[in-house]
Amino acid sequence: MRCGVVVFPGANCDHDVYHALKHVVGQEAYFLWHGDEDLKGADLVVLPGGFSYGDYLRAGALAAHSPMMRAVQRHAAEGGLVLGICNGFQILLESGLLPGAMRHNRRQRFECRDVHLKVERSDTPYTRGYSAGQVISLPVAHAEGNYEAPEEMLDEIEAAGQVVFRYVDAAGEASDEANVNGSARNIAGVVSSGGNVLGMMPHPERAVEQILGGTDGLPLFAGLVESRRAMVAAAG
Amino acid sequence: MLAKVTVYPRREILDPQGKAIQGALEGLGFDQVDQVRAGKSFEIHLDTTDAGQAGEMVGEMCEKLLANTVVEDYEVELVEGDEP
Numbered sequence: 530m531r532c533g534v535v536v537f538p539g540a541n542c543d544h545d546v547y548h549a550l551k552h553v554v555g556q557e558a559y560f561l562w563h564g565d566e567d568l569k570g571a572d573l574v575v576l577p578g579g580f581s582y583g584d585y586l587r588a589g590a591l592a593a594h595s596p597m598m599r600a601v602q603r604h605a606a607e608g609g610l611v612l613g614i615c616n617g618f619q620i621l622l623e624s625g626l627l628p629g630a631m632r633h634n635r636r637q638r639f640e641c642r643d644v645h646l647k648v649e650r651s652d653t654p655y656t657r658g659y660s661a662g663q664v665i666s667l668p669v670a671h672a673e674g675n676y677e678a679p680e681e682m683l684d685e686i687e688a689a690g691q692v693v694f695r696y697v698d699a700a701g702e703a704s705d706e707a708n709v710n711g712s713a714r715n716i717a718g719v720v721s722s723g724g725n726v727l728g729m730m731p732h733p734e735r736a737v738e739q740i741l742g743g744t745d746g747l748p749l750f751a752g753l754v755e756s757r758r759a760m761v762a763a764a765g
Numbered sequence: 766m767l768a769k770v771t772v773y774p775r776r777e778i779l780d781p782q783g784k785a786i787q788g789a790l791e792g793l794g795f796d797q798v799d800q801v802r803a804g805k806s807f808e809i810h811l812d813t814t815d816a817g818q819a820g821e822m823v824g825e826m827c828e829k830l831l832a833n834t835v836v837e838d839y840e841v842e843l844v845e846g847d848e849p
Binding site: 587622630632711 | 774778779780781782784785805830831833835836
């Protein structure tokens, strides 16, 4: 699988994702500059975490209009895989590739800690390495991860099964205490209606080796490799 | 022409910054504060004297970039004859 990691000015998790894809799951990975408009044949495009454009205006708002995002829009429209992590999720929301918006965390502070997440679905290209209902632990590190959308939009994405990850406690309960940033309905990750675009606030790339403190992010990347293999096989 | 744009979080959506500011104001003894919304304002100097064209253009700027209309509302005020 060819994996393009987009580098925006202010991105700081680009190398972490590159490492996870290239060295941990053994895929072809390379960087893409935000000012270019060529994905160089990427099967998977990753928008990494960080502070693109210093979070000016709103987190992800300026990056959403960079030339590379035009290429990402086309890739997504053709059913291509796009993964946005943290700031990458914010960019996907600002570019309209995913529904909803981010507000400041309800406690008005930068939350940096491990959280429990419930994997709601295992039938997306990103979650086939997990089982539905599984509780995993991943780190979060953000100030604007408070997912919001009008009630009707929330009902729609819930009904369409687009909520993939939810903040829960260790027992898997989506309680208010477990809601690290105040997100509507404890939402931590959302896929597009086609399932090919995923945005998530937690960082799977920071949990792919035991030395990092956990490996619960590894099935996401390993599952993606499997999904891509299955997509190629299905296309004949 | 000068366009003054203000962007606010929608009333029905929790505004953590506004809430924190409200708490601080109450701490200072301002006990009649009902609600604070923390927004942003922009002064955009335009190279046109056509108010209709300016209004349309600034509205498009708000929809495309200045506001995130999922969670924010915006207001535009046009001031004629302004020089940057």
